[in-house]
């Protein structure tokens with residue numbers, strides 16, 4: 137597959153020597169992918185961009201939280217390609233069974249939302265509801281826009297999103313016992329798990345959403361990937377997804393995440409975002425304490441730093 141070179145790849149991979157967790161700790165700096173303020177989504181967009189250059193849609197529609205990192209980067213890409221990006225958004229979409237997080241009042245406009253709008257994305261904002269309702273809004277908007285509209289799933293978790301992270305794994309090699317990353321729409325974890333399946337490297341996703349059934353969605357994304365690219369699809373039990381670090385809910389900072397953010401910033405001078413990577417690093421700290429990581433550990437920093445400029449009520 138051709139990539140449209142948007143990112144600065146390979147991203148840096150370096151050791152974290154100042155934090156002593158009793159393991160050899162490394163970090164993969166996808167916060168520094170370089171495209172539209174960095175983060176994991178740039179990798180997926182490199183391949184999606186190639187597809188859109190071929191299929192020339194007149195509009196692209198996606199959905200997500202108002203403060204979505206993916207929408208921020210997609211909005212910039214749309215502007216570069218001259219394609220209007222429409223985003224169906226809610227401030228805090230939630231899982232039907234988990235419900236809306238408690239103890240949260242309305243979030244003020246987040247850092248990503250401001251950048252997405254400034255880049256020309258058209259926001260269709262709906263009252264908070266569950267994800268299925270949001271997907272419905274996205275499909276209705278696409279229908280209204282007509283047949284030459286491309287729909288890109290939440291977080292860019294299409295087969296090309298998985299492909300991007302199968303490729304990303306090649307920047308790392310097989311010497312790690314465990315790779316820990318934040319996980320939400322799934323293609324980051326599905327791609328890395330696909331790449332390391334059958335090796336001694338275990339990929340552990342730290343969930344940003346309180347949804348145990350997400351591994352079934354991941355298996356579905358894996359099936360879509362293998363339908364297009366070949367190979368054997370992964371099953372739900374092939375994924376290790378740790379749900380203990382979501383905190384109050386998707387899109388809301390957690391106390392453990394904020395503490396983990398302070399640990400990494402105070403020791404290594406590296407920022408984490410409050411919604412994904414800080415919770416993932418909180419998971420890593422706990423797993424290290426539980427001695428469940430092996431000796432050589434990689435933290436995959438997925439970026440998301442504009443959310444540091446969001447206010448949470």
Ligand SMILES: Cc1ncc(COP(=O)(O)O)c(C=O)c1O
Nearest residue numbers: 205291320321322324412438440
């Ligand atoms: C900063 C950040 N980290 C991690 C993730 C999770 O990646 P994925 O959606 O591929 O599971 C996202 C997106 O949702 C994100 O924006």
